[in-house]
Amino acid sequence: MLKRELGVFGATMLGLGAMVGTGVFVSIGVAAGAAGSAVLFAIVLAALVAACNALSSAQLAASHAVSGGTYEYGYRYLNHWLGFTAGWMFLCAKSASAATAALGFAGYFSRLIGLDASAAMTGLATGAVALLTALVLLGIRRSSWTNAVIVSITLAALGLFVLAGVPRLAAAGAGNLLPLLPAETDGARGFLYATALMFVAYTGYARIATLGEEVKDPRTHIPRAIVATLIVTAVLYVAVAAVALGSLGAERLAAVTAETATPLEAAARGLGFPWLAMVVAVGSVTAMLGVLLNLILGLSRVALAMGRQGDLPPAFARLGRSGTPTAAVLGAGTVIAALAFAGGVETTWAFSAFTVLVYYALTNLAALRLPAEARLYPRAVAVAGLVACSFLAFWVPATIWLTGVALLGAGLLWHVIARRRWSGATRAR
Numbered sequence: 102m103l104k105r106e107l108g109v110f111g112a113t114m115l116g117l118g119a120m121v122g123t124g125v126f127v128s129i130g131v132a133a134g135a136a137g138s139a140v141l142f143a144i145v146l147a148a149l150v151a152a153c154n155a156l157s158s159a160q161l162a163a164s165h166a167v168s169g170g171t172y173e174y175g176y177r178y179l180n181h182w183l184g185f186t187a188g189w190m191f192l193c194a195k196s197a198s199a200a201t202a203a204l205g206f207a208g209y210f211s212r213l214i215g216l217d218a219s220a221a222m223t224g225l226a227t228g229a230v231a232l233l234t235a236l237v238l239l240g241i242r243r244s245s246w247t248n249a250v251i252v253s254i255t256l257a258a259l260g261l262f263v264l265a266g267v268p269r270l271a272a273a274g275a276g277n278l279l280p281l282l283p284a285e286t287d288g289a290r291g292f293l294y295a296t297a298l299m300f301v302a303y304t305g306y307a308r309i310a311t312l313g314e315e316v317k318d319p320r321t322h323i324p325r326a327i328v329a330t331l332i333v334t335a336v337l338y339v340a341v342a343a344v345a346l347g348s349l350g351a352e353r354l355a356a357v358t359a360e361t362a363t364p365l366e367a368a369a370r371g372l373g374f375p376w377l378a379m380v381v382a383v384g385s386v387t388a389m390l391g392v393l394l395n396l397i398l399g400l401s402r403v404a405l406a407m408g409r410q411g412d413l414p415p416a417f418a419r420l421g422r423s424g425t426p427t428a429a430v431l432g433a434g435t436v437i438a439a440l441a442f443a444g445g446v447e448t449t450w451a452f453s454a455f456t457v458l459v460y461y462a463l464t465n466l467a468a469l470r471l472p473a474e475a476r477l478y479p480r481a482v483a484v485a486g487l488v489a490c491s492f493l494a495f496w497v498p499a500t501i502w503l504t505g506v507a508l509l510g511a512g513l514l515w516h517v518i519a520r521r522r523w524s525g526a527t528r529a530r
Contacts, residue, residue: 106242156483
């Protein structure tokens with residue numbers, strides 16, 4: 102068993118570290134291109150869907166506080182096929198997302214210090230992966246405190262951005278919030294697509310459930326940390342989106358996102374404070390590092406759980422001297438570094454949207470199977486989450502969900518082979 106060293110504060114900060122990253126710095130601009138200023142309502146609707154999933158995750162983690170998140174819940178409350186599906190979709194999506202975060206850090210950091218991004222990109226990205234992998238190997242306590250410092254810097258930068266932008270928004274920016282659904286957007290379809298995109302930005306609270314085996318009092322601390330994380334993030338996203346839209350307008354915000362992937366920096370320059378763009382740039386660098394750190398943690402814990410079940414080699418289930426799953430951490434770091442080193446990783450936010458919606462549909466399905474004495478919230482919460490996730494999953498482009506289905510088929514084939522190969526492996530519990 103892993104050591105239980107995380108309290109409410111540490112767990113909440115890890116959740117924020119996983120959530121306050123690409124979602125707020127990039128995806129608001131992407132979603133604005135799909136829904137115009139109605140992205141504000143898409144953020145709220147996505148938060149409501151995420152709240153159902155968050156409560157389902159919280160009660161599952163409180164009842165079954167082990168590493169692995171929905172992968173483990175699927176095995177325990179559903180069946181091994183659905184459990185594996187959750188774990189496999191998580192690994193596929195988050196490995197690529199982690200490489201993208203590493204490359205995002207390299208790009209932001211290169212621009213911040215004046216380096217040629219094309220020359221320094223892969224070196225900085227792989228260096229960041231190596232450094233944070235080494236940190237995770239030192240144990241959850243050091244990782245947690247490092248994450249707290251990173252998240253504090255990011256939140257401070259975003260807080261200054263909002264404070265600087267509110268007067269401008271109140272005085273003249275409201276005109277940029279209309280019309281809510283401009284003619285160039287795809288109406289209701291564009292709005293639902295934007296909701297699916299913004300839903301991804303809320304999914305970092307699952308990191309708390311994934312690390313459930315390392316939380317001190319899981320039945321009390323996990324629900325509190327997940328709810329706190331979701332509330333803080335929802336308020337922050339709405340505030341940041343309102344200021345960014347008020348500064349640039351939805352059309353310009355989407356265009357800047359497509360051109361430079363740095364919409365908040367452009368919005369900060371538009372507010373008339375020369376220093377603010379630099380503050381936002383620093384916050385974006387720390388945000389990418391926070392996302393990368395949390396994804397290494399999450400991927401390694403899911404790999405640990407899959408090693409215990411025999412879906413990965415048994416070596417992934419072994420703990421090192423520091424009490425961390427050494428092989429799982431090194432495996433996660435190696436895969437991320439290899440993808441980052443390729444330098445051409447172009448994972449789309451839409452692919453992440455599809456995979457995590459499938460993941461959380463399974464979370465809610467597992468929550469419906471909880472016995473009455475273990476249930477913390479009404480069954481209607483899980484039903485609403487299941488219906489919403491299943492509905493939104495197929496509002497992403499068809500090529501995206503077809504790719505996801507193909508990857509799932511390949512994973513299930515691996516599942517059959519792995520169970521035959523390692524069916525006798527010890528499943529530590």
